[in-house]
Amino acid sequence: MFNLILLALLAGSAIAIQAMINSKLALLLNNTLLATACAFFIAFISVLVLYLIMGNTVKFNQLTQVPSLIWYTGGVLSALGVGLLYYLIPKLGAGSLMSFALTSQLICAMIFSHFGWLSLPQKTMNLESTLGASLMIIGLILINWKAV
Structure with a gap:
């Protein structure tokens, strides 16, 4: 692993x-x-x-x-x-762009996995994963604070 x-x-x-x-x-x-x-x-x-x-x-x-x-x-x-x-x-800028891109990729992947779309292994969103995504969004805001 x-x-x-x-x-x-x-x-x-x-x-x-x-x-x-x-x-x-x-x-x-x-x-x-x-x-x-x-x-x-x-x-x-x-x-x-x-x-x-x-x-x-x-x-x-x-x-x-x-x-x-x-x-x-x-x-x-x-x-x-x-x-x-x-x-x-x-x-x-690379840092700002990647923070937006990674956050959107993570949330999109979580939604696709939650529903098992495209024959992906289904992984139901729960409190922990939702909290993790929320922390990513908070990180996104902090990384881009002056740009927002």
Whole structure:
């Protein structure tokens, strides 16, 4: 379990760092959409190479069985979320933006888990989890006190 927690922390750090690097790319290119496209292109190539190096093969019948709604909404929401991060970091600052993003991600994930949407393991919200989310919101306010 400890290793999984370390991987989760690594994932969170990677997301924050790549967002800051790619927001710099957006400033240098003077175009957030182009920076987002570049980031997704490099990510696609990187993941594809890793996928193939690990000995996986493409199973086209699996690709065709995925509902269109899953393909498109996942991609569109990824582009929207990532593109907005790149756009907003220079305007809000990395710390402020990440505090808003993480709080909204946590609350959204709690709601999806509570109802078991998208076949997620169902985890009912309780007093403790609601208190934890409330403390995140309080932290969000404190982090951004002068900006609010």
